Amino acid sequence: MSREGAGLFAAFRVLGRFSGHVPHVLRYHGRHREFYLAAAVGRSVHTYNVSTRRPGNTLPQDITCLAADRMLIFASYDNILHAFARNKEVVHTYEGHKARIHLLQPFGDHVISVDVDNVLIVWNIQSEEEYLQIDFDKATFAVSALLHPSTYLNKILLGSEQGTLQLWNIRSNKLLYSFPGWGLAVTTLEQAPAVDVVAVGLVSGHIIVHNIKFDETLMKFQQDWGPITAISFRTADGHPVMAAGSPVGHIALWDLEEKKLMCQMQDAHSTAIAGMTFVPGEPLLITNGADNALRVWIFDGPGGTGRVLRSRMGHSAPPTKIRYHGLNGEQILSAGQDGTLQSFSTVHEKFNKSLGRGSINKKKSKKKGLKLDTMALPPITAFASEVAHQSDWDGIVACHQGYITCTTWNYQKTSMGAHKLRPEEFSKHKPIDIYATAVDITSCGNFAVIGMSTGQVDVYNMQSGIHRGRYGKER
Structure with missing residues (x-):
C-alpha cells in the first residue's frame, strides 16, 4: 500500500504524535x-x-x-x-x-x-x-x-x-x-x-x-x-x-x-x-x-x-500493541517500546492519559530518575483490559518482554497497579528461560489469565493478586 493510502483504507487522523526533532x-x-x-x-x-x-x-x-x-x-x-x-x-x-x-x-x-x-x-x-x-x-x-x-x-x-x-x-x-x-x-x-x-x-x-x-x-x-x-x-x-x-x-x-x-x-x-x-x-x-x-x-x-x-x-518509541479500552470506542490503550502504557482519546487529545512506565520498585525509580533507572521493566508485549470493576481495583494486566512477572495497572489512577503476578514456585528466584507470553481478563473483571512460555496457564484474582489455579502441564 502506498503512503498516501488506498481507496479502501484512507488516513483519517493521527493519534499520539505531537513533536519531532524539528524545533517549534x-x-x-x-x-x-x-x-x-x-x-x-x-x-x-x-x-x-x-x-x-x-x-x-x-x-x-x-x-x-x-x-x-x-x-x-x-x-x-x-x-x-x-x-x-x-x-x-x-x-x-x-x-x-x-x-x-x-x-x-x-x-x-x-x-x-x-x-x-x-x-x-x-x-x-x-x-x-x-x-x-x-x-x-x-x-x-x-x-x-x-x-x-x-x-x-x-x-x-x-x-x-x-x-x-x-x-x-x-x-x-x-x-x-x-x-x-x-x-x-x-x-x-x-x-x-x-x-x-x-x-x-x-x-x-x-x-x-x-x-x-x-x-x-x-x-x-x-x-x-x-x-x-x-x-x-x-x-x-x-x-x-x-x-x-x-x-x-x-x-x-x-x-x-x-x-x-x-x-x-x-x-x-x-x-x-x-x-x-x-x-x-x-x-x-x-x-x-x-x-x-x-x-x-x-x-x-x-x-x-x-x-x-x-x-x-505520546510514545517516544514505536508501539508494540494497541487495543480499545471499554465499549464506546473513545479510548485506545497503547503499549510502546519506550516501556510506557498510554491511553489516546479518539474524541479529543485533552482526554489522553499516560499510565507511566513499568517498574520493579516505583519509589526507587522516582529517586534515581529516568536516565539512571535500573528498576524499569522491559517493554509491554501484551495486555488486556476490562472496565467492569475498574473503579474498585486494577482493570489492566500486562506481560513484559522476556519477563516472568506480569503487572497490573489502574486506569482510573493512571498508574501502575498494586500487584505483580508470578507463579509461586518462582517467588524467590527468577527462572532463565520461562516468561509470560499472553494475558487476558475475564469479562467480569475478577480474574487475570496468564499464559507462560512453558505452556501452562495461571489464573489470579485481580482484587487480591492471589494465585487461584493452573491449567496445562509443563512441556
Missing part, C-alpha cells in the same frame, strides 16, 4: 491577541493555542525545518520551501536549492533559507522570486546558525562550524564585519532582550553573551551536558533569566544579574531539547523534543525552577 516556532496573532505554537509532526504542521490543536496541510515528505513570521508559517522538506497561511493552506512555494534546507529565517518581506551545500538564498515572499544568492566556502565558513539581530535593518548574523561569525547587509550584498569567534563551532544564535546583544551557543557547551556592536563579550557560561541545542530569554516580571537546552534533555537556567547558574531542570525531555521558547511577558517556557513531547513549564514557585503546566506527549 512561536508566533503572535495580532487580531486574535494570542500566541500560537507551530510544531512539525512528520509531513504536517500542527498549530496550537492555549487549549486546541489545528492540524495543517500535509507535505509530500517529512518536514526538516520550520519558521514563522506575523502572517505565515514556513516549512521545508528536502530542497523545497513552502509557506502556509491560516495554519493550513500552502500559499507559496520556493524552489531553487539543490540540497536539503537546514536553516530558515523570515526577514520582513523576505525569507532566508540556507542548505547543507552552504548556499544562502533570499526570497521575496509574495512573488516567490529569488532576490539574492550567496555561496559560502564550506572549508572556511560552513553556515550553522542564522539570526536577524533586533533593530538591525537589512542585516543578518551568521554563525559557522569554524567558530567565526559574519554580519551581512542583505540589501547591498556586503559583508559588514567578521567576528573571530571562540574557535569552536556555533550551534545556535539567539537575540537577547537588550539591543545589540546576542547569545551564542557553542558545541563545547559554552554560552557567550556578546555585544555585536562593539564586538565585546559581556558574559560567559558553561554547562557540562554537551553542545547547546537551544537558548531562550525570559522577559516576564523583570527576571533576567536565560535558559539553555542540551542533547541529554536537561535545561539550565542562568541568572544574568548574578551571572551564575540559578537552577537545573533535569530530564525535561528524554531526548535532546529541540526547541525552547519563553512566551513574551509570561513566566512560561515551551519546549519540544524528539521524544514526541511538547511541554509548557510555569515558573511560579521558589528557587526559580519550573513545573509542567500542561503537556502533549
Whole structure:
C-alpha cells in the first residue's frame, strides 16, 4: 500500500504524535491577541493555542525545518520551501536549492533559507522570486546558525562550524564585519532582550553573551551536558533569566544579574531539547523534543525552577500493541517500546492519559530518575483490559518482554497497579528461560489469565493478586 493510502483504507487522523526533532516556532496573532505554537509532526504542521490543536496541510515528505513570521508559517522538506497561511493552506512555494534546507529565517518581506551545500538564498515572499544568492566556502565558513539581530535593518548574523561569525547587509550584498569567534563551532544564535546583544551557543557547551556592536563579550557560561541545542530569554516580571537546552534533555537556567547558574531542570525531555521558547511577558517556557513531547513549564514557585503546566506527549518509541479500552470506542490503550502504557482519546487529545512506565520498585525509580533507572521493566508485549470493576481495583494486566512477572495497572489512577503476578514456585528466584507470553481478563473483571512460555496457564484474582489455579502441564 502506498503512503498516501488506498481507496479502501484512507488516513483519517493521527493519534499520539505531537513533536519531532524539528524545533517549534512561536508566533503572535495580532487580531486574535494570542500566541500560537507551530510544531512539525512528520509531513504536517500542527498549530496550537492555549487549549486546541489545528492540524495543517500535509507535505509530500517529512518536514526538516520550520519558521514563522506575523502572517505565515514556513516549512521545508528536502530542497523545497513552502509557506502556509491560516495554519493550513500552502500559499507559496520556493524552489531553487539543490540540497536539503537546514536553516530558515523570515526577514520582513523576505525569507532566508540556507542548505547543507552552504548556499544562502533570499526570497521575496509574495512573488516567490529569488532576490539574492550567496555561496559560502564550506572549508572556511560552513553556515550553522542564522539570526536577524533586533533593530538591525537589512542585516543578518551568521554563525559557522569554524567558530567565526559574519554580519551581512542583505540589501547591498556586503559583508559588514567578521567576528573571530571562540574557535569552536556555533550551534545556535539567539537575540537577547537588550539591543545589540546576542547569545551564542557553542558545541563545547559554552554560552557567550556578546555585544555585536562593539564586538565585546559581556558574559560567559558553561554547562557540562554537551553542545547547546537551544537558548531562550525570559522577559516576564523583570527576571533576567536565560535558559539553555542540551542533547541529554536537561535545561539550565542562568541568572544574568548574578551571572551564575540559578537552577537545573533535569530530564525535561528524554531526548535532546529541540526547541525552547519563553512566551513574551509570561513566566512560561515551551519546549519540544524528539521524544514526541511538547511541554509548557510555569515558573511560579521558589528557587526559580519550573513545573509542567500542561503537556502533549505520546510514545517516544514505536508501539508494540494497541487495543480499545471499554465499549464506546473513545479510548485506545497503547503499549510502546519506550516501556510506557498510554491511553489516546479518539474524541479529543485533552482526554489522553499516560499510565507511566513499568517498574520493579516505583519509589526507587522516582529517586534515581529516568536516565539512571535500573528498576524499569522491559517493554509491554501484551495486555488486556476490562472496565467492569475498574473503579474498585486494577482493570489492566500486562506481560513484559522476556519477563516472568506480569503487572497490573489502574486506569482510573493512571498508574501502575498494586500487584505483580508470578507463579509461586518462582517467588524467590527468577527462572532463565520461562516468561509470560499472553494475558487476558475475564469479562467480569475478577480474574487475570496468564499464559507462560512453558505452556501452562495461571489464573489470579485481580482484587487480591492471589494465585487461584493452573491449567496445562509443563512441556
